[in-house]
Amino acid sequence: MFRTGVIAAATAAALSGFAGTAGANPADPVAQFSPTLTRVPGPNCAAIINAETVPQPQSGAFGVRVKITQTGEFCGAYYLTVHWRNVDTGLSSGQSQRLEGTGVVGLPDNVITGIGMGPGAGKVEAWIDTYSEVYPQNVDLEHMAGRTTFTLG
Structure with missing residues (x-):
């Protein structure tokens, strides 16, 4: 009888999330952003992201x-920022990365990860902006932001 109670309690804890998660939630979908269209520094330079x-x-x-x-x-380097907002919690943040040509500088497979990409569980709105690093301040590039909405578990 005691053993049955322990098994039932462990099963209930695992199903309700008390046991923690060992990895990404398998229900987290891969969401496609709408294309980001942007001018790029340089003569007649543009990009589709x-x-x-x-x-x-x-x-x-x-x-x-x-x-x-x-x-x-002769296109120049520029920056891409992924912004996000968790609709359920109100948290918002983002992360910028330098782009050169068709690659994200220093990141394998052009995958942006890191401290700015943890909104927590809930419905998330995300969008992509571009800017150029120009002294004395950054300048937004003319662009149409790519957007997506998804839910994290």
């Missing part, structure tokens, strides 16, 4: 994989 979310090992976090198609010659 396609992006999708990437599930992460920890619950309540996400990464973003970008694929960049760029046109123009």
